[in-house]
Amino acid sequence: MSQGLKGNYQVCEEIGRGRFGTVFRCFSPESGEFYALKSIDKTVLADSVDRECIEKEAKILQLLNGNPNVVQIIDVYEDENYLDIVMELCDSSDLYDRVSNRIFSDVEAAAVMSPLMEAIAHCHRRGVAHRDIKPDNILFDSRNRLKLADFGSAEFFHDGRSMRGIVGTPYYVAPEVLSGRDYNEKVDVWSAGVIMYIMLAGIPPFYGDSAAEIFESVLRGNLRFPTRNFYSVSPVAKDLLRKMLCKDVSKRFSAEQVLNHPWITSRGEARSLI
Incomplete structure (x- = not known):
């Protein structure tokens, strides 16, 4: 996970896995709220197409922010090895x-x-x-x-x-x-x-x-x-x-x-x- 993320959030248990990343529950001491963290290890991405896909997802979530029926993006952190997307937590049944x-x-x-x-x-x-x-x-x-x-x-x-x-x-x-x-x-x-x-x-x-x-x-x-x-x-x-x-x-x-x-x-x- 990126260093910037670690300075602002406490990462808790894993709650899911996707095509490119692992999803964790995380906690913000500043807001006192729990969020979902999708952490993507860029070093294991197969090719430039995969890299483009994960970068596109963050851009799309930012573009769609504001609608109450689309999961909201809270923060994005990126360094050489990781892309971390912090989103609102939906912890009820799907x-x-x-x-x-x-x-x-x-x-x-x-x-x-x-x-x-x-x-x-x-x-x-x-x-x-x-x-x-x-x-x-x-x-x-x-x-x-x-x-x-x-x-x-x-x-x-x-x-x-x-x-x-x-x-x-x-x-x-x-x-x-x-x-x-x-x-x-x-x-x-x-x-x-x-x-x-x-x-x-x-x-x-x-x-x-x-x-x-x-x-x-x-x-x-x-x-x-x-x-x-x-x-x-x-x-x-x-x-x-x-x-x-x-x-x-x-x-x-x-x-x-x-x-x-x-x-x-x-x-x-x-x-x-x-």
């Missing part, structure tokens, strides 16, 4: 834990989707695509406020620049990412739609027994609503799912359009579109 054992009602699911889409829309307004929206990266702080986290796969797309590269997680990745074509920020809307589907149905919309089978199912994009899983889900929720999990990117909703959909604006209480 969404993965919360969706593992239960099915959500429309109202409960909307209470998650509304702040999640606010976070995604904020990223898109700033020209950032997260590219790995999944329950594991949706955290909650001590006041149960949703926080979108882990921008290690995020990319800039402003000035009409499209993106390439297969990133993301099998169940949640958009079909255009897997196809190898250029894609835009709407990949995040697809991933959020998968999360919404899982919360309401208890199963993923596209699945298989291996990563290859899951990818095949995603590429087909054949969206279904099995009666046994969707008997209590409102028609308006299914309408929004069709618009988020639309294989035709030109017809897929943007994050802003999702926020303006009746299911979101009614907080999940609308039962029909009429």
Whole structure:
């Protein structure tokens, strides 16, 4: 860890590991608060691409600071060997834990989707695509406020620049990412739609027994609503799912359009579109 960090924070136990770094709980004697510290050992990075990725994450977090539903960056320290990013601590269970054992009602699911889409829309307004929206990266702080986290796969797309590269997680990745074509920020809307589907149905919309089978199912994009899983889900929720999990990117909703959909604006209480 960098010397500058050690002079200002007391590093405590390890609480997680990511692609490039280890996450610790740390304490600031000055503020009296605990934070999360992502410490990246630059000496073990494979190449300049990896180095660019970890530097980009810090820049992106600083750019996105200020939105209540995106994890906040507190401090950045860097020396020859380490990059240390101090962020707000989200020590409640993540969404993965919360969706593992239960099915959500429309109202409960909307209470998650509304702040999640606010976070995604904020990223898109700033020209950032997260590219790995999944329950594991949706955290909650001590006041149960949703926080979108882990921008290690995020990319800039402003000035009409499209993106390439297969990133993301099998169940949640958009079909255009897997196809190898250029894609835009709407990949995040697809991933959020998968999360919404899982919360309401208890199963993923596209699945298989291996990563290859899951990818095949995603590429087909054949969206279904099995009666046994969707008997209590409102028609308006299914309408929004069709618009988020639309294989035709030109017809897929943007994050802003999702926020303006009746299911979101009614907080999940609308039962029909009429």
